[in-house]
Amino acid sequence: MKKSDIGVCIAMYSVCAFFLYMTLQLPKAAQIYPLCVIALLAALTTLHVFNMIRSAIREGVTSGLESFKDFVPSQFFIILAMIIAYLALMPYLGFYISSIIFMSACLIFLRVKLWQIVLAEVSVIALVYCAFTLFLEVRLPSGTLLEAWL
DSSP: OOOHHHHHHHHHHHHHHHHHHHHHTTTTGGGGHHHHHHHHHHHHHHHHHHHHHHHHHOOOBBGGGGGEEEEEEEEHHHHHHHHHHHHHHHHHOOHHHHHHHHHHHHHHHOOOOOOHHHHHHHHHHHHHIIIIIIOOOOOOOHHHHHHHHO
């Protein structure tokens, strides 16, 4: 077991608690899907806790910081800046356009091959469109610039 896993589990339970609080503020009819996702996340986190305990009994406890030996701070902060820009641009460009730009920028920065970038973007956008727009009928942000242009 890694000591760092304890913090991850605490963070995941905190996320579950926060979203449970927010979900319970929704109308009853809108609570079903979020509650299922929260329950699944809590169950998976609990399963991870059991695996951590089993691992601690068998192998002992390690610091867990050895996982960060190859950490590249510049890469982390550049991707973080891209995420912030993505979130800032979404209200203006809309979900699909900003997602395509974000995915392209990240994958190009990480030196992914062009055909893999295209395949990933087409797959993710198609999956999101089918799942959210067609199946769940969720309106994703269309963007004020796109609405003004159309």
